[in-house]
Amino acid sequence: MGMSALILGILGGLCAVMGIITATAVIPEFAELSWVFWMVLSGILLLASIAFTVGRGGGGYE
Numbered sequence: 661m662g663m664s665a666l667i668l669g670i671l672g673g674l675c676a677v678m679g680i681i682t683a684t685a686v687i688p689e690f691a692e693l694s695w696v697f698w699m700v701l702s703g704i705l706l707l708a709s710i711a712f713t714v715g716r717g718g719g720g721y722e
Contacts, residue, residue, distance in 0.1 A: 662712075662713070664712050665709045665710075665712035665713040666709075668705050668706075668708050668709035668712060669705075669706065669709040671705050672701075672702045672703075672704075672705030672706035672708075672709055673702070673706075675698050675699075675701045675702035675705060676698070676699065676702040676706075678698045679695045679696075679697075679698030679699040679702060680695075682694065682695040682698055683695035
């Protein structure tokens, strides 16, 4: 699960960068989706990354 957390974290960071690029209109071709979409998607992916990181451990609480 560590590798999937890493992948989700990287994708979340890239979505945040896309949101910033869209909000500042650096590249007008990316204005198809709003910056809010990219930031919400980034938040969801980063929260999923945290969940995968926390949930990968052991369960031996007996």
